[in-house]
Amino acid sequence: MRMAGVVTGSRWMAIAGYSLVGAATQLVWLNFAGVTTVAASRYGVSESAIGWLAQVFPLLYVVLAIPCGLILDRWFRAGLIAGALLTAVGAGVRLIGDDFGWLLAGQIIASVAQPLVLNAVTGITGRYLSPKDRPTGIAVGTASIFAGMVIAFLLSAVFTTAADLPIMLTVTAAFCVLAALFLLFALRNQGPFEVVRHGPVRGALRIAWGDSLIRRLCVLAIFPFGVFVAMSTFAQALLEPAGVSGGTASTILLVNVVAGVVGSAVIPILVVRRNAESALLVVSLTVTAAACTLLAFAPGVLVGFVAITLIGLLLLPALPIVLELVERRTGEAEGTAAGLIWMAGNLGGLVVAVVVGLLVDHPTAAFLVMAAIALIAVPGARALRRPIAELRAQSPL
Known part of the structure; x- marks a missing residue:
């Protein structure tokens, strides 16, 4: 090459x-x-x-x-x-x-x-x-x-x-x-940093999936994706019994995504500069779990705005952080590796949305399930600290 x-x-x-x-x-x-x-x-x-x-x-x-x-x-x-x-x-x-x-x-x-x-x-x-x-x-x-x-x-x-x-x-x-x-x-x-490959890319899937860090990131992606998709899909129905109108719920979700756009554009840059990828993932998942728990026991307009906006602000930046790690880790298989991350995230979205959908008439239980799903991923996010440090030593920015 x-x-x-x-x-x-x-x-x-x-x-x-x-x-x-x-x-x-x-x-x-x-x-x-x-x-x-x-x-x-x-x-x-x-x-x-x-x-x-x-x-x-x-x-x-x-x-x-x-x-x-x-x-x-x-x-x-x-x-x-x-x-x-x-x-x-x-x-x-x-x-x-x-x-x-x-x-x-x-x-x-x-x-x-x-x-x-x-x-x-x-x-x-x-x-x-x-x-x-x-x-x-x-x-x-x-x-x-x-x-x-x-x-x-x-x-x-x-x-x-x-x-x-x-x-x-x-x-x-x-x-x-x-x-x-x-x-x-x-x-x-052609891009100035394009790598010219002679012959076909062989074993891209084997290269991507054979990397232990990529596999761990794929598993981790299931959880934040799943919670975000389920929240976006069912927030209106889950908040309705607490007196939150459909229009208000739509506004809450819009603010949630706007916060996610801002967070995704700013937070990953700061996190990478401070070598705090694992810490940010832990914080975002923990705050998401706390926000979902708050929604379970004290649903309402104000709590909905605060909790769901925090979820968007901190949870959505997890995606660019994970993708940046993938870009640093992989070479000729970066498209396949990114595909694995997106596939895992979409699969998590489908599964968690189905589970939460079955509980749509039981808002407390539905919000607690989302809180539990976020918490399950915290140890995995914390365990990324060492492999991320090793990756940083191998490929410093």
Whole structure:
């Protein structure tokens, strides 16, 4: 292997293009999260059917995470560009006909694209940023993914009626097309830190899964992902018996994700500089457990705002921290390793959401289950201190 060309400075335009496309994937995914009822009315289907427009994303991610990671490890730019274009195509397909079938077809196309985009967050930083800038790049790229969720919630707050839905879908498609075009322009040249590989990447999955630290990070990712997805899915239903209205619950969740965007953009950079990755993971999981316990025994508007905002602020930054460790640890298999992390997280989201969904009529028990899931992961986060210190000694920033 050799470095391609002359190594120059970091190319942040590539990160900007990636960030736009990352946000676009989440926008398509969650377009209907805030307008489930009116969408069901417009398209003549049940609310459960509208829910499947979002659920196909994590389901297909679990299936496609590893194959897409292997594609990125072999053909990075082509794979990422394909993900951007498929996201735009999926958003456009939803405009062909005003019925549920075209919506589902578009969602499936975009859900195939999502792992090609999200798995690439470590690869694009490794190829286009110098080592000292990579933690910042991963933080920005990951924060943009959460920012896409915020945009989805804001659009659903603006386009609230059944008659508004075609306009919302048109705005989304335009955003996706513009994001894809920007990324195409930003990736017109090979990254200055690109590693030229002669021949196929062999055994990328074996390399990634054979690393004990990657395996431990995959297991750890299940827990924060699981709690966040379950909280985002069922917070409104769990808080309703305490007198929290649907509108207030939606606002709480929006603030939660905004706090996560801010936290993901700032906290990982500070943590990496202070070599405090393990400590931050322990703190975020412990605070999450405490917040869920507080919600179990004292639910209400104020507690909901404070507790769920803290969860977003501290729990979501765990993802870029884990991904930064993956980027430092892996070389030619970084796409597959990132795919393993995302797959584990999505699997955790599905499992924990199912468990919490079964307890949706018992809010105290549901919140306590989420608290327990967060606490279970604390010893694993604490045990990462030594392998992270060894990794830091091997590959200092």
